[in-house]
Amino acid sequence: MQYPIKKNSLVDETIRTIRQHIRQQTWTLNERIPSEAELVELFGIGRNTIREAIKILAYLGVLDVCQGDGTYVRAVDDFSESIVLLNRASLHDHLETRCLLEIEIARFAARRRNAEDIQNLQALLALREKINPLEDLEEFWIRDRDLHLAIAIASHNQALHATYRYFLSTSYEYTKLFIQDEDLAEPDHPAHETLVAAIISGDENQASAYARALLMPTIQQLEQLSTT
Structure with a gap:
């Protein structure tokens, strides 16, 4: 089943969608998420967008990219959303x-x-x-x-x-x-x-x-x- 991403702010929307899957336990803590190619097909967007979203989520500590093994879920939440809410x-x-x-x-x-x-x-x-x-x-x-x-x-x-x-x-x-x-x-x-x-x-x-x-x-x- 595809989960199409809106065409505006593609990276942000992809990050939001990946987070949603993690929170809904589609991908659980310490589980390997689908490969880049599989995410491209799943979300209906380009590989570069997927790669950038994963890079940002890895920086935030949500994902862990293990070369040659795949990308794993390491946290359900990160501080960035809390910071946004605090500032608002x-x-x-x-x-x-x-x-x-x-x-x-x-x-x-x-x-x-x-x-x-x-x-x-x-x-x-x-x-x-x-x-x-x-x-x-x-x-x-x-x-x-x-x-x-x-x-x-x-x-x-x-x-x-x-x-x-x-x-x-x-x-x-x-x-x-x-x-x-x-x-x-x-x-x-x-x-x-x-x-x-x-x-x-x-x-x-x-x-x-x-x-x-x-x-x-x-x-x-x-x-x-x-x-x-």
């Missing part, structure tokens, strides 16, 4: 996810911070205070980001830090919306001072509560606006 998320969803991450990051940071972490947090907090976001938004974002990344580093959880670091790298446009909208509650510097103080003192419950308090007022405002 609303300001509300972005802040809600960031809040969830920061609550646990603050908890672990309060539990695990060391002398070097404390020194870094104090220095970065002082630098953040010196910038007015309405005068230099980009520099403010950098200093605010550096402080929050230092808190993530103080959690001493490499996976959590890496996830949060990537999440922040996508957030500049959201930060601009957040700061420039005068109707939205913005976490002020004293709120950040309170959070850092709780982490330094080692109070896990207070640290997570203060981390939650930074963004929840804005999240609640956005929820109210969406219902009006």
Whole structure:
């Protein structure tokens, strides 16, 4: 049976179709998929398109091309689709996810911070205070980001830090919306001072509560606006 591919964006459509077959378990994990020639016949498209789609999926870790043996399914999903969804998320969803991450990051940071972490947090907090976001938004974002990344580093959880670091790298446009909208509650510097103080003192419950308090007022405002 043929599964014809649309003629527009052939490589993208081929990637999407191969993923669909994998998710539907037409080809299961660690199973060899049909050869290029068989896929050409199956999808009704050219060999070059098939080859390019396989190359991209191999780069993403979904497929594994074994020379002389064939191409195997190595993963059902990859991060690329998650990244697309993340970049399309609303300001509300972005802040809600960031809040969830920061609550646990603050908890672990309060539990695990060391002398070097404390020194870094104090220095970065002082630098953040010196910038007015309405005068230099980009520099403010950098200093605010550096402080929050230092808190993530103080959690001493490499996976959590890496996830949060990537999440922040996508957030500049959201930060601009957040700061420039005068109707939205913005976490002020004293709120950040309170959070850092709780982490330094080692109070896990207070640290997570203060981390939650930074963004929840804005999240609640956005929820109210969406219902009006």
